[in-house]
Amino acid sequence: MLPLIVGAAWLLAAIVHAAAAEYRRYCAWKASLTPEQRVAVELAEATAATAAAIAMWEHHKRTDARLTSSVMGRALPDGHTMRPTDRLASYRQRAAMRHPVPQQAWGAPTATAASQHAGDRAQSP
Numbered sequence: 001m002l003p004l005i006v007g008a009a010w011l012l013a014a015i016v017h018a019a020a021a022e023y024r025r026y027c028a029w030k031a032s033l034t035p036e037q038r039v040a041v042e043l044a045e046a047t048a049a050t051a052a053a054i055a056m057w058e059h060h061k062r063t064d065a066r067l068t069s070s071v072m073g074r075a076l077p078d079g080h081t082m083r084p085t086d087r088l089a090s091y092r093q094r095a096a097m098r099h100p101v102p103q104q105a106w107g108a109p110t111a112t113a114a115s116q117h118a119g120d121r122a123q124s125p
Helices: 002-031 035-072 084-098 111-123
Strands: none
Touching: none
16 A cells, blocks of 8 residues: 555656656746737737636536436526426426326227217217
8 A cells, every 4th residue: 555655646746746856847938928928928828718717607507407406407598597486386387298088908998089979979879
């Protein structure tokens, strides 16, 4: 177990050392720029960071809506959930659309089929 810990510590130290060297090179490059170029680079960095932050915020909003809907029902387009009474009404509406007629046992005549069959018997001579 100790060799594994030592190896992980060595790898972490190597990563930190490489990152520090890269950061020093970046700072030296940025210092070599003219003030106008430096402002342009900083503006581009700020734009990229803002775009990334917005993308992450939208991703988190979608994920939150998806997780909320898995627990509380569908989420509205603005990310909020429906009121409980609206949610119950939507459940009833969906159930009515899925099962418009009550389920009957296999082979058992439905109420409409039984009344139609009785009507057929009454009409036959």
